[in-house]
Amino acid sequence: MFVDQVKIYVKGGDGGNGMVAFRREKYVPNGGPAGGDGGNGANVVFEVEEGLRTLMDFRYQRHFKAPRGEHGMSKNMHGKNAKDMIVKVPPGTVVTDDETGEVIADLVEHGQQAIIARGGRGGRGNSRFATPANPAPEISENGEPGIERNITLELKLLADVGLVGFPSVGKSTLLSVVTAAKPKIAAYHFTTLVPNLGMVETEDGRSFVMADLPGLIEGAHEGTGLGHQFLRHIERTRVIVHVLDMSGMEGRDPYEDYVTINNELKEYNLRLTERPEIIVANKMDMPEAEKNLEEFKKQIDKDAVIFPVSALTQSGLRDLLFAIADKVAETPEFPLDHEEEDLSVNRVMYRHEKQAAEFVISRGPDGAFELTGSKIEKLFKMTDFTREASIRRFARQLRSMGVDEALRERGAENGDVVRLLDYEFEFVE
Ligand SMILES: Nc1nc2c(ncn2[C@@H]2O[C@H](COP(=O)(O)OP(=O)(O)OP(=O)(O)O)[C@@H](O)[C@H]2O)c(=O)[nH]1
Structure with missing residues (x-):
């Protein structure tokens, strides 16, 4: 299976800080907490x-930090909750936590969401800390930090566009020039893994997966030597x-x-001829080409969409790619024969956030005690x-x-240094 893969960083927004304030009203010297x-x-x-169709967009943006909540205000006014940051992903995206290796979400259907x-x-x-014993507390909490994690997105690529044609007509050349989108960021695991499958990005930012379907002509419909995966690509x-x-x-x-190849397609699977x-x-670029094209146009159906190009000199490719992207966008997906079977494993999974140790004590190089652990660090923040x-x-x-x-x-012992993140304090027995 051909997989598009990218590593990114996400961080939920921090909560807004609570406020310490007191009521100030005329004739009320010590107003309550507010x-x-x-x-x-x-x-x-x-x-x-x-x-x-692809994870291409994540090449350009790989950090997603959601906004923080608004801070609390005086007069008991709460800060506003921040609006969720929605990141669009293609259907079939599997999200894995890099640290735990756990699958966080398996996103399949349009509109499906996962946090x-x-x-x-x-x-x-401070209003919330008032007790009968301490009616005017000077305590407030800072906002809870948002969860941050490094994750990997994976997308199994299936071809949206299939190239067909006789050997040596220039399929591989065409594929190689239009998928020339070399990764601009080296760390993006760009996966034109196999020479006959690649991602195409048009100038206006659309993308699709294109595959050379070479085996077709050589008796493919008889099922000789073609793997299941390959057939899925065609379908x-x-x-x-x-x-x-x-x-x-x-x-x-x-x-x-043209006629020969179309007959092959028909014989392999009638449904293929329903495709635009x-x-x-x-x-x-060749000398006889113009003349041959005129001949060809006379023979073929008038409604046929023809793009004259040269894969070699790369002329005519821009318009061709726009036309293909338009067609991909306007053509609904063709369900696979074994779709049901595949869908059964495609459900969103929500996993509980891992329960890490509350705190861990270690010794720094200078002998100081160092406290780490997600719960204790969260309390600190x-x-x-x-x-x-x-x-x-x-301290309590x-x-x-x-x-x-x-x-x-x-x-x-008394006086020893204890460190927690960037804070140091003395141990007191
Ligand atoms: N003059 C010219 N030659 C081309 C063009 N496109 C491809 N070629 C040449 O045609 C030959 C065959 O091209 P390929 O891309 O290998 O053709 P293919 O359809 O992938 O062939 P198979 O791999 O056999 O299926 C190569 O020598 C290419 O350099 C073109 O636009 N103009």
Whole structure:
């Protein structure tokens, strides 16, 4: 199977920070707490867009950071939640977490969505920390950080466009020049893996997959030597591009060639002849080509769409590609014979975010105790270190998680340095 693959980075938006504020009303000297909560950060959401055929767009943008929630405000006004960031992906995109190797989503049908990186919730304002014992708390939380992850997108490529034609008419040459879109960013795992399949990108940014279907003429309909995968390519093909050699070299007649190949297609599978067809009159740079093309036009159906080109000098290709892209866009998919079977495995999977250790203690090169772990780091990021009360709350949280206990067991003593992200504090027994 030919696979288009790209690695990207996604990050959900951080929650907005909660606010510390108090009511200020006339004649009320000590108004109660009035700091609003922060809004939730946006999720990064992938959505299937059936018009997309490849992962080509991800070559240009590989970082997706969703916006953060609005901060809480005074007078108990909550910050607004940020709107989800919607990223369009082609049908058939499988998303894997690089760290765990786990499949996060398998996106198939148009409009289907999956949350790929959750936004953080908004931090609570001080109103929410009021208790009878502490009616005017100076505590608020910062927003929860959004989930960030490095992921791989994979798309199994099936050809939208199939090139047919006699040997030596220039199919491979044509394919190689139109798929010349060499990756502009080296890290993009561009997969023109096999010489007879490639992605084509038109100047106006549309893309489709084009395959040379060489085996067709050599008794393909008898099923000799063609793998199942290859047959799928043919059947999926939405547009047939019929390449003809207009040079008339080797005594061949373009019209005869055309009829022969069409008969082959019919014999292989009648459904193939239902596909829209574009005729490419190739090798127009050759001396006899113009004359042969005129002859050919007299013989063929008047409605036939013919594009005179030269794969060699690369003339006429731009218009040809636009025409193919239009046809691909306007032609519905042809269901595969074994579609049902394939669909049964194609469902979206939502997995729980992994439950990592709450905290881990290690020793730095200078002997300091270092705390790491997703839960403890999240608590840290949600603490407003400009306020004593918030810092004390953080210390209480660490104690209740058992961090103090664990540090003591690891031999921490009064005055030892404990480090957490970019923050250092002294251990106090
Ligand atoms: N003059 C001229 N020669 C061309 C053109 N396109 C292809 N050729 C030549 O025609 C020959 C056959 O081209 P290929 O691209 O290998 O043809 P093919 O249809 O892929 O042939 P198979 O691989 O046998 O199926 C090569 O020598 C090409 O250089 C063209 O536009 N003009």
